[in-house]
Amino acid sequence: MTRPPLVGAALWNTVMRNAEDRCECRGVCGSKHDPERRGRQMRCPHENGMLVSKIGEIKLIAVPRDPSVDFTTAASLPASRLIALCPACDGAVRRIFKRAEKRMPPQENGLFDSAPYYVDPASKRQADVGAA
Numbered sequence: 001m002t003r004p005p006l007v008g009a010a011l012w013n014t015v016m017r018n019a020e021d022r023c024e025c026r027g028v029c030g031s032k033h034d035p036e037r038r039g040r041q042m043r044c045p046h047e048n049g050m051l052v053s054k055i056g057e058i059k060l061i062a063v064p065r066d067p068s069v070d071f072t073t074a075a076s077l078p079a080s081r082l083i084a085l086c087p088a089c090d091g092a093v094r095r096i097f098k099r100a101e102k103r104m105p106p107q108e109n110g111l112f113d114s115a116p117y118y119v120d121p122a123s124k125r126q127a128d129v130g131a132a
Contacts, residue, residue: 002048002060007075008075011062011079011082012062014079015062015082015084016048016060016084018079019060021048021060021084022043022044022045022046022047023043023044023045023046023047023058023060023084023086023089024043024044024083024084024085025043025044025085025086025089025093026043026044027042028089028096029088029092029093029096030092031088031089033045044085044086044089046060046086046089047060048060048084055088059087060084060085060086061084061085061086061087061090062079062082062083063082063083063090064077064081064082064083065081065082065083067093067097068097
């Protein structure tokens with residue numbers, strides 16, 4: 001087992017104990033441990049402190065189960081809302097989430113909606129100026 005982080009060690013230890021020191025990704029990252037793929041491993045094989053060629057030592061991180069929550073508010077979450085992920089799975093999940101977020105249409109904010117303040121132009125010329 002690797003050394004816990006300096007800040008939030010108790011929370012990190014609780015999350016790792018719940019995860020049995022193993023990455024909890026079950027294929028959301030799109031990797032080969034996806035149960036729908038041919039390997040059918042059901043869970044990422046990376047364990048905390050495991051040595052992997054080309055990567056080095058795996059150091060699991062405690063991240064929010066919901067990828068829309070940023071890391072600054074993650075420290076205030078309880079251990080039940082955190083998940084242990086290896087850096088490879090965490091990076092892949094974040095990339096997938098960001099890609100999906102970019103495809104979403106922008107949301108309208110009704111607080112600053114300008115429709116109630118619209119005034120019909122007094123003349124055709126004023127409408128042309130407003131259109132430019």
